[in-house]
Amino acid sequence: MTLAIERHRTPVTTDWASARLLAHMLPTPGPAELVPLAEAAGRTLAAPLRAATALPGFDNAAMDGYAVRGTGPWRVGDRILAGCADVPAALADGTAAEIATGAPVPAGTDRVVPYEAAERIGDLVMAADNTRRHIRRRGEYVRPEQPLLSAGATVTVPVLGLAAAIGLDAVAVYPRPRVRLLVSGNELVTAGPPPWGRMRDAIGPMLVPLLASWGAELVGTTMIGDDADGFAAAVADSAADADLTVVCGASSVGPADGLHQALDRLRAVVYVDGVDCRPGHPQVLARAGSGWIAGLPGNPYAALVAAFTIVEPMLAGLTGRPLPQPRRARLAGTLTPDDRRTRILPVRTAAEGVRLVDGGQPGFLGGAAAADAFAVVPPGPLADSVELLHLPQ
Numbered sequence: 001m002t003l004a005i006e007r008h009r010t011p012v013t014t015d016w017a018s019a020r021l022l023a024h025m026l027p028t029p030g031p032a033e034l035v036p037l038a039e040a041a042g043r044t045l046a047a048p049l050r051a052a053t054a055l056p057g058f059d060n061a062a063m064d065g066y067a068v069r070g071t072g073p074w075r076v077g078d079r080i081l082a083g084c085a086d087v088p089a090a091l092a093d094g095t096a097a098e099i100a101t102g103a104p105v106p107a108g109t110d111r112v113v114p115y116e117a118a119e120r121i122g123d124l125v126m127a128a129d130n131t132r133r134h135i136r137r138r139g140e141y142v143r144p145e146q147p148l149l150s151a152g153a154t155v156t157v158p159v160l161g162l163a164a165a166i167g168l169d170a171v172a173v174y175p176r177p178r179v180r181l182l183v184s185g186n187e188l189v190t191a192g193p194p195p196w197g198r199m200r201d202a203i204g205p206m207l208v209p210l211l212a213s214w215g216a217e218l219v220g221t222t223m224i225g226d227d228a229d230g231f232a233a234a235v236a237d238s239a240a241d242a243d244l245t246v247v248c249g250a251s252s253v254g255p256a257d258g259l260h261q262a263l264d265r266l267r268a269v270v271y272v273d274g275v276d277c278r279p280g281h282p283q284v285l286a287r288a289g290s291g292w293i294a295g296l297p298g299n300p301y302a303a304l305v306a307a308f309t310i311v312e313p314m315l316a317g318l319t320g321r322p323l324p325q326p327r328r329a330r331l332a333g334t335l336t337p338d339d340r341r342t343r344i345l346p347v348r349t350a351a352e353g354v355r356l357v358d359g360g361q362p363g364f365l366g367g368a369a370a371a372d373a374f375a376v377v378p379p380g381p382l383a384d385s386v387e388l389l390h391l392p393q
Helices: 017-026 155-164 203-213 228-241 261-265 300-316 366-370
Strands: 033-036 065-068 075-079 095-099 112-116 117-122 123-125 147-149 170-173 178-184 219-222 244-248 270-271 277-278 284-288 291-294 329-331 340-351 353-356 374-375 385-388
Touching: 017 277, 017 300, 017 340, 033 095, 065 075, 065 123, 075 112, 095 147, 147 155, 155 228, 178 203, 178 228, 203 219, 203 300, 219 228, 228 244, 228 261, 228 284, 244 261, 244 300, 261 284, 277 300, 291 300, 300 340, 300 366, 329 340, 329 374, 353 374, 353 385
Parallel strands: 075 095, 178 219, 178 244, 244 291, 277 340, 329 353
Antiparallel strands: 033 170, 065 095, 065 112, 075 123, 117 123, 270 284, 284 291, 329 385, 340 353, 340 374, 374 385
């Protein structure tokens, strides 16, 4: 879909919660596609998961033992194994059939007596009275056409097994958003210890697996310099091809920060231009044609915070998933209130709640590497508990 050209620049920064909500509400997923179960893991259901058959599909034994009718002792006749092709003969009163778990129970069966609860002498079986039937009836778990999961659910490993069990070979899912990562900066190197005056890129190696964990199909990672024309061309090419372009660095207003100029050349619609949080303030959320553009700061911890702020919810919107809901926990220790900005702080789970981890500076990932979550501390008086952002392993 092509949008009408509109020039727009948000005149003030956006609070953290509103930026996150906007990033989720603005994008929409692509058209649904039917894919085989083998290709569906990690995708998002585009339609409810409905059963193609009853589950179980027939009355079957829940234990290895004896299918019996009437009161014992019972005389054992037939032997029924799972996967038998023929319908077993009905049981007469006082008779039994040896039966395997999952095998169809004969008509007339009152219950299945497990081996461990039975005593057999020759062809006679005896057991104490028991109210447990150990029979799984047809449709006991699922009825044909019954909806089991709603659209928007993630296709997890158990979902794949469930879909197979209810007779499905394929499921309707949303496509994975095609994402390109542009990492900018003349000073960056991508291998080995950096020489004097240069810096090793820490953002690319960090964001590639993070984007994949959020459901993205990464179509490429490109290192770009600070030349204005080359920078703008790289952003324009990516926006025309990818669903989402994540630009790392150049989102601020410094002499080498060219994202705003590139967006002006594209006549992009800018929805977020700065977020009231620390670290990660210089964030940008824009759209050029049909391509979304997320601008992240160049400092690695600030870039990680910005990715959780706008990229994670944007990918949830593009994949048809609900906005991830943070859990809450008590923040142990002391923290000075901040009246202006939301703080995103590295924390680690402790017996008394979560405890702050040192090393949360914008340009250093030591705190994030030692953390198992990020605490979201809104401006103003400190609450009894804080929201926690999940860190994928």
